[in-house]
Amino acid sequence: ECGKVVGGKEESEMNTVSALIPKVFGQVMDIKEAHEEVPQFGEWCDKNPKVYNIALKLRNLVKNKGVHPSGILLSYDKMIESCPCELDSSKEPVSSFDMNWVSMFNVKLDVLGLRTVSVVHECCKILRETRDVNLKPEDIDLDDEFIYQNLYDLKQRHGLFQIEADANYEVCRKVKPKNLEELSAVLALGRPGAMQFIDQFANYSNNGVYEAIHPFFDDILKDTGGVALYQEQLMKMANKIGFTLDEAELLRRIVGKKKTKEVRKWKKKIREKVKENRLSSEWLGSKGQVEVGDVLWKVLEDSANYSFNKSHSISYASLAAITTFLKFKYPKEFFLALLKMTRFEPDPITEIAKVSRELPKFGIKLLSPNLLKSEMDFAIEGDNLRFGLTSIKGISDKSIKKLENFKNKYSTKFEVFQGASEAGIGIGILSALIQAGALEGEFSHSRSYIVAESQLWNLLTPREKVKAFDLAEEKKCDLMEVVKYLNKELKDDKGKPFIKDSRIETIRRNFKPYKQIYDKNRSNEDFANWYYENALLGYTHGKYLRKVSSEYSHLESIETALGKTENSKVNFIATVEDTYSAKSRKGTPYLRLTLQDETGVCTAMIFTQKNRDNIANCRRDNGGTLPVKKGIVIVKGVKKDGDTIFADLVRIQDQKIFMKLSEIKSLTS
Known part of the structure; x- marks a missing residue:
């Protein structure tokens, strides 16, 4: 707000700047801290000192009020x-x-609303309707060995409640939960402040090694390996040294709301309570001499950043267990439920992409949208799933009735164009259907060409369209050739061109923008199709990115790159899903790229080092720019732990596909 009012900045710029401010333990970092720790944010503030200084003065003021939705x-x-x-x-x-x-x-x-509950409900509904399996979520044994066998060496995590998050996924892989209690601990440990205890709990869970913090509290912490994971444990510890349960509950509320300033006030109270009850016994632990009060204070201080309510954690773990059971027991139905729910996500295309990358691991294909075979929503087709027409980007639920009227068997493209017009299907929806491959295999021309033809069809008069139908077979259903023939060769009853020169000039003028788009995209049809599919569907059912051009054919997939041993060299092409720049604890700048292709996702790190500045090299190699979201890059580097790549070279690819005239105008302006 300050940037828009004081600095006169556009909302889009301020949204980008605000997004640079990170969150710490779920709370947005103070802008003064962000100025010091986030280079890009600091640079912007230094260039806009008036906005920054006034924003500092406005901190903690109430901007507006709202009502909790539930x-x-x-x-x-x-x-x-x-x-x-x-x-x-x-x-x-x-x-x-x-x-x-x-x-x-x-x-x-x-009241907590979770989309995952809808996914579970939908999955059980699909099982009843397609397989006559009458399964209810409450019938699933949450300690079923099948669940934890699949979590033991988990690789496909999408759709698993909470576990799919990066932090929880890594904790799950380390802890290898064997029951609901341990799964609950995984979700509690995945919170930012609790991560310091992951190895301790994993050692207890896998090897039975218990690390006591003080014998006085062993009975409370024995089930969590000496880690005070839950707020209920904190309450019991406070009660054990003499605080009432009401006082312990007040303490839990303070911790639960992360009121760190309120937490500090309890240090004196704890010392007084320990003294009052003569509990100041010291104990020589692994970390030196410790006293009961100091132990509780340390737990309380740390808990303000991570402590979790156990009943909440168990509830979450139960839902995580249910989704794990459904995914690995009934993968086709579970993935269908996920796909059906993507329309309610902020970015449906990204969610569809996540599903499409996992389906091959389960032997399931996501079949392309097809005007005749597809239903309005995603559906089961044999052993596979078929893309739903209304999930193509640019096609809304409002178009369902029109699409149902449009779905038909057409023998020529001209019938398709006319059928769309009669059903009330606009050119935008028709273009999306064509570009997404919904008419693939029906007609001989490329998708780009057919889209251009559909635009041309809309410019013709009813009389001209009737004549085009007559010439369809003779001209092999090429509308541009038909129009040319009607102007240059076919004469009317008076011996004049069927389409006069003045009329053809009007058509050319109106068709020029669409012809420009076609001319820009025609140079690489394979790449154009790949681009259309990813932009409109979230995945590609044609060629993979590395296969759309001969210059990419030597590159490997992300899945192959991540499957290599540590320190192996990798060389792949991918799209940029996210970028983030910051400084390490030592003050060294770095750039982090989230990259994906059709087979997986990885993180590429670009560092500034004493003898080599890879960030500066990246900017130099790419004409002074760094990679941006949705861009395409070729990466050479070294595979590190997990899904991390240390990039030595990142080359931005300048291939561009145009879908709107405004994109061409912005390129030439």
Whole structure:
């Protein structure tokens, strides 16, 4: 807001700048800290000092208010007697207090809505309808050995609730949970502040090595390997040294809301309580001499950054176990449920891409959209899944009725164009269908050419279209040739061209933008098809990126690169999904790229070193620019641990496909 008002900046620029500010333990980093730690953000602030300095003064002020979408307030007395109330925009009563104040006077419930619950429900529904398997989520044994066998050496994680997140996935691979309790611990350990205890818990889980922090608390921490993972454990520890359960609950709330300033006030209280109950016994542990009060204070201080509510963790772990069971027991139905839910995601195309990369590992194909074979939504087709027409980017649910009227068997392209017009299908939707391959195999010309023809068809008069139908077979259904013939060769009853020169000039003028797009894209049809499929579907059902051009044919896939041993050389092509630049703890700048192809995802790191500045080299090799999102890059480097690549060379590919006239205009302006 400050950037827009004070600096007169565009909203798009300020959104990009705001995105540079990282989150620490789920909270947005203070802008002063971000200025010091994030180079790109610091550079922008230094170039815009007025915006930055005023923003510093506005910190912690309330900008506007909102209403929790699923927060419910319970009161013993009349609500108006326990807190101020007002009417929201829907004339419904809401509290005027914020969430912190309101919870001091009433009971606040937050109803949690999870899309994964819908996925589970949909999967069970599909099983009933397609396989006559009457399975309910509550029927699944959450300690079933089948679940934990599949988590033991997990590689395909998409769709597994919470486990698919990078941090939880790595914890899962280390801990190798064998039951629901250990799976719950995995999710609790995956939180930022708790990661320091991963190795300790994994050593306890896998080898039975218990690392005590003080014998006084062993009975409370024995089940979590000496790690105070949960808020309930913290409450028990506080109660054991003499605090009441009410005081312990207050402490849990403070920790749960990450009120670090409030936490600090408890240090004195803990010392007084230990002294009052004569518990100041010291114990020589692995980390030196420790005292009961100091142990609780250290746990409390650390917990403000990571402590998890156990009932919440167990609930999450239960859902994680259910999704694991469904995915590996009924993969086809589970993936179908995931695909059906992608339309409700902020970025459906990205979610479809994630599913498409895993399907081959289960022997399932995602068949391309097809005007005749596809249903409106994703569907099972034999042993595979078929892409739904309404999930093609650019086609909305509002188009379903029109598409149903349009679905037909057409013998010529001209019938397709006319059928679309009669069904009310706009040129944008028709172009998306063609570019996505929904008419693949039906007609001989390339997709780019057919899209151009469909644009030309819309410029013709009814009289000209009738004559085009008559000439379809003779001219092999090439509309551009038909129009040329109607102007140059075919005469009307008066011996004049069927399409006069003045009329052909009007057609040419109106068709010129679409012809420009076709001319730009025709040089590499394979690449154009790959681009269309990825942009409109989220995956490619034709050629892989490294196969669309002979200059890429020697490159390997990300899956092959990640399958190599550590320190092996790799050389692959990929699209850039995300970029992030920052400084290491030692102050060394680095650039992190999230890259993907049809087979996998990896992280490429570009470092600045004493004897070699790879970031500067990358900028120099690419005409002064660095890789950006959705760009295509060739990467040479060395494979490191996990999915990490240390990049020595990153070359930006300048291949460009145009889908709109505005893109050509921006290129030439």
